[in-house]
Amino acid sequence: MPTIDINCDMGESFGSWTMGQDLEILPHITSANIACGFHAGDPEVMLKTVQAAIATNVALGAHPGLPDLQGFGRRAMALSAAEVYSLVVYQVGALQAFAQTQGTMLHHVKTHGALYNMTARDVALARAVVQAVHDVDRGLLVYVANENMARAAQDIGLSVAFEVYADRTYQDDGTLTPRSQPHAMIEDVDQAIAQVKRMVREGVVRALSGRDVPIAADTLCIHGDQPGAVHFAQRIRAALEADGIAVRAV
Template sequence: MDRIDLNCDLGESFGAYRIGLDEEVVPHVTSVNIACGWHAGDPLVMEKTVAMAKQHHVAVGAHPGFPDLLGFGRREIKASPDEVYAYVKYQLGALYAFAHSQGLEVQHMKAHGSLYNMAGKDIRLAEAMCRACRDFDSQLIILALAGSQMEQAAKEMGVPCAREFFADRAYAPDGSLAPRSQPGAVIHDTQMALDRVVRMIKEGKVQATNGEDIPVQCDSICVHGDNESAIAFVTAIRSRLAEEGITCQSFGSFVR
C-alpha cells in the first residue's frame, strides 16, 4: 500500500458551544466527516464546515448519529432497522443540501458514536444503513471499521466501502475497538501509535489487547482534532507517512 486517507470528524460545534479545533486540523487531513445536526452541529456550522473543506480541497462526508444532543450520540438507542434507515437518509439529505449548493459532492458516510458501534456488530442495522446510502446515491462510499459487520454488509449488498483504522485506539482480539472503559483502550503514546499505523499499512497487522497479531486492511486512518496535542499527533502522522513514502489522498480516488 502506497497511499492512505486521513479522516477526521468535524462540524460538531453548535450554537454558542465550540467543540474541536476544526480550522487547525482540516489542512492536515484528506477527508472530513461532518456532523448533521442530530448528535452535534447545526445548520450554520454545517454551512461553514463545508466551505472550510472546499477551501482546503478536502473530501466531504456525512457523519450521522442518533438524535442525542445531550449524550453526544454516544448513548445506545434501541432503534429498528427501518428507523436507522430513515435516520441516515435524513441526515445525508441535510449535508447534501450544503455540499451541493457549494458545488461539492458528498463522497462518503461514516456513522457516529453508538450508531457506528452498533451497526458494526448488528448486521440488521448495518444492512439498513447500507440501503439508505445505496438508495440515496449508489456511488456513495461507506466508511466502516475494518472487519466489522458494516463492511460485510456493504460487500454483500454491492455498496462501495472504505475500511477504517483508528490510530489511537486499542483493538480487541475479534477486531473490534476495545471499550473506552477498558484500561489502555485509548493510546496516548504518540510513537507507539505511529508505529502501529506504519505496521498496519505495510504488514496488514496490529497487535490486539491479548498480545496476538490480528489482520487489518484499511483505506483510511481516523485522526482527531479535539485539542492541541491531537493536532500535533495529526501532523506527526503526516510527517511519518511521508518519511515512509506513503501518499495521503482521499479514498474516493481509489475506492469504488
C-alpha cells in the first residue's frame, strides 16, 4: 500500500498574536514542524504546540529558521556555516527539551523559509544544518526538498524524508515555482489532490510547462497559514485515504 506523511508548519504565534489554525488542523496531519522562537514562536507557544501535537498523536518536528521575527524568517541573511550550525543546534535542542518534559522525543527536523533556500544555494550551509542535527540527535529524520540537503544528510548518515507540496507548482528541474511568479500557488483543492496522487502513485509531478518531472514523495507539506487551510488538509487526507493511500508519519 502506498503511504504518505502529511506535515504542517505550526507554533508560529507569538505572545498575544495568533497565526494559523493549529488546533483545527492537527487532526488532519501526521507530523508537525514547530517553530523554535527565531523566525516565529516563543517558549509558551512551543510548549502548548508540543502538548497539542502529542494529544492528537502527531509526530513532533523542529522547524528552525533565521533570527528574523519581523521578516518571518523569509529574508536571506549573510551567515557563516559556523553561525548556521549554532543557531540550528540552539533551536533543535530547545524543542527537544520541551518534548522531553512531556515524556516524548523529537521525530524530525525541517528548516524554514530563507534558511532552507540558502542551503539549496550553498552546500556548506546545508552541511552545517545537518551536522547540527546529527550532533543533537543522530536518530532524527531530516525533511528535505533540495539536493544539497538530501546529499549532505545522507553523507553524514542521517535518514531523510523527501518533501512534496500540494499547494505549490513545480518547474522543469523539480524545484518549486517562486512565490514571486504567476501561478506559484495552487488554490483549487481538486487540482492539489490530483497532483498529490500522481506524486505518490506515479512518482512524477506535472510542471507548469506541461512536462512530467520525476519526484520522490515521502511527506506532503500543507501550509497552515493559507486561507482555508483546514478544509484543504481535510479534503486532501480524505481523498488520499479513499484512494487506498495510507496517511501516517514517516
